[in-house]
Amino acid sequence: MQPPPNDDDARFRPPDDDARFRPPGMAAPEEGPSAPTVDPGRAKRIRVSILLGVLLVVGLVYLRIYLQENWTPDWDQSQLVSVQILVPPNLDEDEQALLEQLDSFSFADEGIPSITALDDWFSAEQKRYGLQSSGPPVIFSVVPSKAMRSDPVAPPKGDEPFTERYTKTNAFLDFYTSHRSASPATNTIYVIFYRPTTHPEFKKIHSVADRRSRSGFVFAALDDEGAEAAVINLGHELLHLFGASDKYKGKECAFPEGYAEPFREPRHPQRFAEVMAQGIPNGPGQSETVIRTFDEARIGAQTAAEIGWIDEERRARYYAGDVSAGPTLDEED
Numbered sequence: 644m645q646p647p648p649n650d651d652d653a654r655f656r657p658p659d660d661d662a663r664f665r666p667p668g669m670a671a672p673e674e675g676p677s678a679p680t681v682d683p684g685r686a687k688r689i690r691v692s693i694l695l696g697v698l699l700v701v702g703l704v705y706l707r708i709y710l711q712e713n714w715t716p717d718w719d720q721s722q723l724v725s726v727q728i729l730v731p732p733n734l735d736e737d738e739q740a741l742l743e744q745l746d747s748f749s750f751a752d753e754g755i756p757s758i759t760a761l762d763d764w765f766s767a768e769q770k771r772y773g774l775q776s777s778g779p780p781v782i783f784s785v786v787p788s789k790a791m792r793s794d795p796v797a798p799p800k801g802d803e804p805f806t807e808r809y810t811k812t813n814a815f816l817d818f819y820t821s822h823r824s825a826s827p828a829t830n831t832i833y834v835i836f837y838r839p840t841t842h843p844e845f846k847k848i849h850s851v852a853d854r855r856s857r858s859g860f861v862f863a864a865l866d867d868e869g870a871e872a873a874v875i876n877l878g879h880e881l882l883h884l885f886g887a888s889d890k891y892k893g894k895e896c897a898f899p900e901g902y903a904e905p906f907r908e909p910r911h912p913q914r915f916a917e918v919m920a921q922g923i924p925n926g927p928g929q930s931e932t933v934i935r936t937f938d939e940a941r942i943g944a945q946t947a948a949e950i951g952w953i954d955e956e957r958r959a960r961y962y963a964g965d966v967s968a969g970p971t972l973d974e975e976d
């Protein structure tokens with residue numbers, strides 16, 4: 644008679660093949676630890692290969708992120724930039740009127756901050772570094788304004804715990820990319836208008852750039868001054884996308900890289916703002932002049948090196964005091 648199964652696992656046990664050859668009365672062999680089916684050397688080799696495979700995948704993912712975050716443009720070709728203008732939903736009449744003004748900011752007249760002016764500014768700055776290219780360095784295509792599903796989403800703050808920041812960053816990117824209108828441009832700058840009366844918290848938010856997705860996010864108040872500030876920030880964020888870093892320490896422009904003309908004699912007041920520092924230094928202890936248009940901003944040698952306009956040797960020569968390695972200077976008034 645078969646002994647009753649004494650545990651639930653019995654039915655899953657493989658049949659004892661040797662049992663049928665066992666003469667009656669002979670005890671079944673004692674059950675010890677199951678004999679190894681793979682020799683230890685082979686098992687180790689399998690474990691090592693799995694580990695190496697995992698490391699390789701992690702390494703490749705890391706490399707891809709590194710390359711995406713350290714990418715600089717190939718300036719032999721024009722950089723195509725799609726400007727996507729997003730506005731809050733349900734605009735009232737006054738806001739609608741403002742928006743019409745803002746929509747025209749892309750092709751406004753000379754002297755007014757506009758995307759066209761920004762285009763020309765990039766070309767002029769590149770020429771000052773003596774670079775010859777077949778076309779303009781940057782070509783913008785502006786997508787007409789589009790209403791968002793809700794009021795804008797703010798980027799995560801830098802001081803939040805990693806996991807929270809990670810989740811919020813993804814939600815932030817998803818929200819805006821879901822509003823992106825189709826464009827063949829590889830670079831995208833979202834100009835996001837917020838209502839300054841109901842969302843004053845956005846006033847303190849610095850625009851952000853995500854180099855991995857080649858997207859920049861510029862926050863602008865939906866008021867008279869918003870569009871002006873938006874154009875200046877647009878140029879600044881775009882340079883972040885191209886690899887430039889911020890050049891201010893606290894509220895001051897960092898010296899020498901945050902100065903458009905660090906070797907000017909006397910050093911103060913400066914005539915221009917370095918675009919990644921965004922203020923015109925007037926002197927120690929004095930407040931800096933806030934720029935209103937791009938005509939007042941210049942691309943400094945450090946930024947030029949970061950975006951790949953000049954090489955490291957030329958950058959170093961310039962900051963060692965050889966002004967001829969830098970950009971051509973504007974004539975004195």
Ligand SMILES: [Zn+2]
Nearest residue numbers: 849879883889
């Ligand atoms: Zn910045």
